[in-house]
Amino acid sequence: MRKPPPHPSDYIDQEHADVIRRYSGQAELDGQLHPEQMKIIQRLGWFKLLVPWTYGGLERGIPQLVRLQEGISWADGSAGWVVTLCAGAGWFGGFMTAHTAHQIFNTPQVCLAGSGATTGQAEITADGYRINGIWNYASGAHHATHFTVNCLIKRNGEAVLDEKGEPWVLPFVVDKKDVTLKPTWKTMGMVATGSHSFIIEDLVVSEDRCFHIDPDYAEVNEDLYQxxxxxxxxxxxxxxxxxxxxxxxxxxxxxxxxxxxxxxxxxxxxxxxxxxxxxxxxxxxxxxxxxxxxxxxxxxxxxxxxxxxxxxxxxxxxxxxxxxxxxxxxxxxxxxxxxxxxxxxxxxxxxxxxxxxxxxxxxxxx
Incomplete structure (x- = not known):
């Protein structure tokens, strides 16, 4: 008989799983991960699982990554989801300019939240872009130091087309201080993810806060970003x-x-x-x-x-x-x-x- 894959508990330290699970009920009442859960996440660098080594990240390979994330989600669904989404946003560090990445990932307790929906726009300016929009479902929003957003690129109010003739969409990374949270997360489950909406109004950013999520544009030459x-x-x-x-x-x-x-x-x-x-x-x-x-x-x-x-x-x-x-x-x-x-x-x-x-x-x- 073929041996089944290990139980998810094999992929996470039992002591860590016990703490995460012990506080999951209170985290749901609070609408965000509990401080004791966050201590483990930050101490072990789980928000940096996919951040490049060169910027202080763990740069974890995909096979190791998915096994650990299954273990965390077995301990608690909300904790696993926040780690997964915020670590996933950390992967974007492989596509940012070195200058921007060093600024962001040198931040103590860095955590990137955001949205993949194109519900904002970025107007091209003389020095960069002016961003406006509202984005939903930013898991881990309460813990984020930065947010990533997708924007429709415009020039003089008109949509800019890409090389395929489609509206050009690019992602940006912005600081938490430039974002206003909107408490919209009112679901029956995953309550502790705190997946609220956020708003950006007339924020001017430099060009290096924009990046391309494409292997051809990877700034870090490692397999993970391919x-x-x-x-x-x-x-x-x-x-x-x-x-x-x-x-x-x-x-x-x-x-x-x-x-x-x-x-x-x-x-x-x-x-x-x-x-x-x-x-x-x-x-x-x-x-x-x-x-x-x-x-x-x-x-x-x-x-x-x-x-x-x-x-x-x-x-x-x-x-x-x-x-x-x-x-x-x-x-x-x-x-x-x-x-x-x-x-x-x-x-x-x-x-x-x-x-x-x-x-x-x-x-x-x-």
């Missing part, structure tokens, strides 16, 4: 889903064992509960195995010869996210009212799963 952003995003978000799903399965094991102590529960129903745990565990582990294999192979392949492998990463990431939702929904009806109690751990994991699963990257096939 890996496509799409597959990086798909893979890292998928393991957030699987980490939470396995947390849910673990909680179901405990809950089902309690149910089986009820003398009125029929033997066939006890066996059904056992089968449900075994079947969902086997399914998600088989899916994780294919996912990790595809990610590992894509990372090992030469940069100019991995298109097929990258397609497999996209496919396996979407499959992992889908199966993660399905195993949770398979188990939930057997959990009873304890799982419906809003202040229970299992209910929080269920709500986090179904909030994270609404991310646009998993909505449609590409």
């Amino acid at each position: 890996y496509p952003f799409l597959q990086l995003a798909e893979a890292t978000l998928a393991v957030n889903m699987s980490g939470m799903a396995i947390h849910f399965i673990d909680l179901c094991k405990e809950l089902f064992e309690d149910k089986k102590r009820n003398p009125r529960l029929l033997v066939e129903n006890m066996l059904l509960l056992d089968d449900l745990i075994d079947d969902t565990t086997a399914l998600i582990n088989a899916t994780r195995e294919l996912f990790y294999k595809s990610v590992d192979i894509s990372w090992e392949k030469p940069v100019d010869n991995r298109q097929c492998e990258l397609k497999n990463v996209s496919k396996s990431s979407r499959t992992l996210a889908k199966i993660s939702r399905e195993v949770v929904d398979t188990l939930y009806p057997y959990c009873g009212l304890r799982a419906a109690a809003a202040d229970s751990e299992i209910n929080r994991v269920w709500r986090d799963m179904h909030t994270a699963g609404q991310h646009a990257i998993f909505t449609f096939e590409r």
Whole structure:
């Protein structure tokens, strides 16, 4: 029999996982990660997981990255999501000018939040750009020292076209002091991510606050910045889903064992509960195995010869996210009212799963 992939708890130090989980309930009440959770994240440099070595980052390879992120998400969904999104924004450091990157990543406790939506505009000026706009869903906004934004580029009020004749869109990085947070994050789950909106009004920035997310424009000549952003995003978000799903399965094991102590529960129903745990565990582990294999192979392949492998990463990431939702929904009806109690751990994991699963990257096939 083939050995299943390790449990996500193998990917994170147990002491760190215990602290992250211990404060997850309070973090939800606070609407942001708890200071004790943040101490671990900042001490271990998790917001710098993808920041270049040359700027003081960890520059973690993709196979190591996704395993750690699954472990963090198993400990707590909101913590895993904030680390994933903010570390992902740190990856942009590989595309910024050295001058800008040194300014940003030399900031104590640096954390980049932001949005990939093009809901702002940047007017070309004599010295750079004038930025205006409002962006939604900036996970980790309360902890951010900087924000990244996508803007439609304009000149004299008119959209500038790129070399393909399409409206030109570029990302920018701005300081927290130049951003106004708007408290719009009012979802049923992932509450502690604090994924609020933010506003920028008439902010003039220099040209070096703009960058291009394209391997051809990478300022740091390392493999990490030649890996496509799409597959990086798909893979890292998928393991957030699987980490939470396995947390849910673990909680179901405990809950089902309690149910089986009820003398009125029929033997066939006890066996059904056992089968449900075994079947969902086997399914998600088989899916994780294919996912990790595809990610590992894509990372090992030469940069100019991995298109097929990258397609497999996209496919396996979407499959992992889908199966993660399905195993949770398979188990939930057997959990009873304890799982419906809003202040229970299992209910929080269920709500986090179904909030994270609404991310646009998993909505449609590409």
